[in-house]
Amino acid sequence: MSDLHKAFLKRVKHQEKSLGLSPLLEDSIESPTSLNRVDSDSQLVTNSSEDDVKSKDEILMDAYHQAIRLTFPIIETYECSNLGISFQTYYRPPSNSKAPIFVCHHGAGSSSMTFCKLAPSLTETYDVGKNGESPGLFVFDMRGHGNSTMPKIVDFSLGSLTKDFEFILKKFLSSHNPKNSIYLIGHSLGGSILTNYIIENPECEYNFKGLVMIDIVEETAVKSLIAMPQYIKNQPKSFPNYQRAIDWHVKHVRLINNIESAKISVPDLLMKTQRGIVWKTNLEQTQPFWESWFTGLSENFVKCNTKNKVAKLLILSGHETLDTNLIIGQMQGKYQLIVFNNSAHTGHFVQEDIPKQLSISLIDFAKRNDSPAEYMKQELGFIPKWGGKINK
Template sequence: KAALFPVQAAYTDPATGVCFNTYYAPAGSPAAPLYVCHHGAGSSAMTFWCLARQLRDLAEGDDVPGVFAFDARGHGGTCPPGLRYTLADLAGDFAFVMREFCERHRPGNPVCLVGHSLGGAVLTEFVARFPDLDCNVRGLVVVDVVEDTAVRSLLQMAVFLHKRPRAFGSYGQAIRWHLQTRLLRNEESARVSVPELLVRGPGGGLVWKASLLDMAPSWHTWFDGLSRKFLACRLTKQSLAKMLVLSSSETLDKGLTIGQMQGRFQLVVFNNSTNAGHFLHEDIPRQVAATLSEFMRR
């Protein structure tokens, strides 16, 4: 992790007491893009490890992009847990993290916000609530989340959480479970991302860091109005390009379908790849990295 993300720091929000675990790989030049990434529910910043490496490997010369990622409240190395997890709370957290990051590093690079699943909803909410931000944000990329599908999946969330193992005997066992269930499909990425999801429990086994069931009272806020907000959100100081990246050809709702026909956002679907699941940025990181690079070049 340190080799890819040389700058690792804790950002403590005095308003909430939450201490955010952050990772930063600076860009090679002021003109290179900077990707600011937000993971989904139950995940961590290290879900973007393979994607970050591919983004940097694809670049040439001084065009090496920067990548910044962090663990959201109740996830990864961020503490303390046991707080509220509404979409408004999570967007407020991101606003603090973004302000703190910009104050510490003052990057002049063009910024692309990249959010996977719930992270995409958080970043959309953030842009909708803070349209006059000063961080040179030029792009918003939402990865594998469509409002109707996401809302339906929440209905199955409790069943999934009760069915999955509560603890693992080793990291290897946990990695194998993720690959065998096809939740993840890239062993290289799983070896980095899965250990970050677990912590040694009182009984000696490895248990989940993020308690998704504790977040259940907030689930209904996560994707409510996402399509409308994604289409409507804009910045006051510069134009904002938007892209929706999906792992399969999900049915877009009427608003998104019309918006795409009007050219209000770019749609990329990887439905021809059997190796791309919900965590497509982990499963096919090179293809997703190429898509992001091309998006920022435009």
């Protein structure tokens, strides 16, 4: 292990300690012993009365709406008349022009609020001097998800989703005109969409500094699609209340391990109707487009770039088998790899399960690529010996 690598790991451990963290543990993760029993109909058994649940549901939804308002001061709808889609967006501006802006894209069946708990963690990690400094965070719901609408013709192809992102990004940058560096963060399918965007726009002159894919490997993703029909079939068609929906995600299928994050992200996936609490997104409609989502992802991730030279980071929740393109790319130093493999409480939704640890990785990645020489000197204690500049 090199001195540089040792210094980096030492810094990460120091930041975790300063934030009051044990390695890969979040305060709000529930232990398996606290899980309720599930009956044969996959309905969670609780001892609460219906009236009690209703009052808890009202409290839960009030907290959900308040969390969104406090986290994102700017909430806007972008109307795309050509497509007939309204895209819901949320923006937490940076404190100044030097702080980076993270533009995040969620995956299939998720929503923008999967990144909600990441926002305060990014600020806490970035503002080490307690000077009120904070990075920016821009998130949005892709078509047919969250509070964005669907066009008349159902189309979830990678090409169409990429064009959606191109429209949203252009609208965001023209509306707010930020001078900051921009880092693209994509979870699951979102990572594939962002990679495809850069592949299709190599001449782009936006101030992109980095591309981050969270928990997505082409080979693993393609294999996982085989199990998707059964997963969709086993999904409850509705829930009697939002609390049951959260319990299903956290305690039954364990998609999310952080209850505090689930209280925000899960309600955003659902809507209240006469039939109960139902899903906003019909995942069955996405099935005809699955083949287009991940084909060629690994090769594209390794080779994609723009005029400004985009640094790349792949973050995984656990050790997965990297395919040939990723293995060669890593050996050639084409991207950085981080694996959170020391905790049973870290699943596919890394940004929800361990937002504090993920924030440390993202902020270090941004600082290192925004100002490499300064990062080496101030953060790691190294002074470059080759002319004072570091090649990216």
